[in-house]
Amino acid sequence: MSSAGGALIVTLLTLTLIKSTPIIYAALGGVISERSGVVNIGLEGMMIGGAFTAVLFSGMTGSPVIGIIAGIAAGALLGFILGFAATVFKVDQIVAGTGINLVAAGGAAYALTLIYNQPGASPQVSALGNNFWILVAIAFACAALLHGVLYFTPWGLRVRACGENPRAVHDAGLHPLRLRLYAVILSGALAGLGGAFLSIGEVNIYSDGMTAGRGFIALAAVIFGRWTPWGATGAAIFFGFFEALQYVLQGHISWLPADAMQALPYVAALFAIAGLVGKVRAPAADGIPY
């Protein structure tokens, strides 16, 4: 293979990793939430919350590490709100999740004007710089950890049972609502970390709309990955790869317009889901309030 071809592959793989990471975090969040029986359509909003709060705290303290932690906390807080609504109030989970998305997007936009007096984008704050690769690695560690917790710990078994038959969990003397609440908080924390990766991992600002639908892609990755941590991670990498591929290919295939190129990840996903994945089965009690 020529060195140019080798360089191209390195470029493609690097970009794939960077593109996948925020989706992996959010998708892992989606997995834990849905395995407990709560559909988390608010992943996008939790990413926004994480992205904005990370910038806010990094700007205030000058420490991007504190920013990241704050981003995780913000995501967890939004997770708590969704979890509380889904368990205690038994609100329709799709409605509550949509509410989270709207509140996070609107709240961040409003806070930009209120705090920085400049709508649209925040000022530049200190960011991770090249250390953002650590967060890329941590994403895979999180996938391994979540796999271990879900399949090899009693708590993981209980969470999965909640998603299949919360009644049975209750009859076993456990608290399905509490388990779900914890799972959704964890879900929010992961999505918040994904958002923080975008704002102070990759760049150094928060800007309205910067999550650009990644939370919804993550939701698709959860289904595509059959509600398992490694499956969702693989699906996120799949999306990341095709997104990276279309950016690399743009300009090299002149007859194909950029718009068509940008549809590549989604077309690929359609084909994959239709052809490769086969029948998917959601957790039996997913989305049903208990």
Place this chain on the structure above:
Amino acid sequence: MGPMNRRAILSSIAAAAFALSLGGCVGRHVHPRPGQLTLGMVTDVGGLGDKSFNDSAYNGLLRSRADLDAYIKVLQSKSAADYQPNLTVLSEARFNMIYAIGFLMGDDLQQVAHQFPQQNYAIIDDVVPAPNIISVTFKEEDGSFLAGALAAMVSKTKHVAFIGGMDIPLIRKFEAGYEAGVRQIDPSVKVDVKYAGSFDDVATGKELANLLFNGGADIIYTAAGKVGLGAIDAARTRPQGYYIIGVDNDQDAVAPGKVLTSMVKHVDIAVFDIAKGIQTGHPPHGHVVLGLKDRGISLTDFKYTRSAISSAQLQTLDTLRKAIIAGKITVPYTREALATWKPANL
């Protein structure tokens, strides 16, 4: 904290929220004197403080107030649903001129202008054919041509690039002008073109810029809104010699020394010129196109990057600018026109 105290705080929060909900009115709350020039303006959703389009238009109003003693009133739009109500409110109050800022307002303005045939309007960045609307557009391709020429001259790798937001005709004007400018200086300079598919996705802007820099380009022109901020961040974290060319407003200070120049659209000048035209009794009408000649379009003056540009290169840039103004160079604004475009002999 006592209960009274808490109640006081709560009620002040409520009052603040109420005041904010009333918001949208900027400017002095006085009435115009008889005979005073009255100017109204409706911002698009970007709103005041966007350091771009709307702020630039507002600066034009402020200048009209200072230089022409105009009475000004601005209504901000929080969403697209506010355009028609805001335009109607101003129309009922009767102003000498009402500015609609941004092509997003085109359809709404057309409807409102039809209901108020006696009222005069101006819209920026869109062409709305109506007897009482002045349409102002900019020759972005001309400024982009100069950006391309500069990039071709400054590039050490003889390889430059362009990042667009969405692949739409408005952005292709920037792309075509830029490529033509490069070709004018040196047809052998390679131009990579990528579209982010978004105007907001900052992270993608950085990824694309790194992709292009790693691919050999050393100067990238962005016409992609906030995506460009990510590209600037990519240049900021690289050694000297990698540059971004900013767009719309002066972005040179976002990363001093890393933004070679910015291709600025002077909405403020457009707004002021119309106001001045009304006062002197010769308002423009129909479709006004602003370019290099009237300084509606210009490059910023290399405050932080002057050392990267030789005097001879500045000279060439000036020659090209004058040639465009004199009509010796016709800059293409579509890909089709670019395909057959030949560098001009000067």
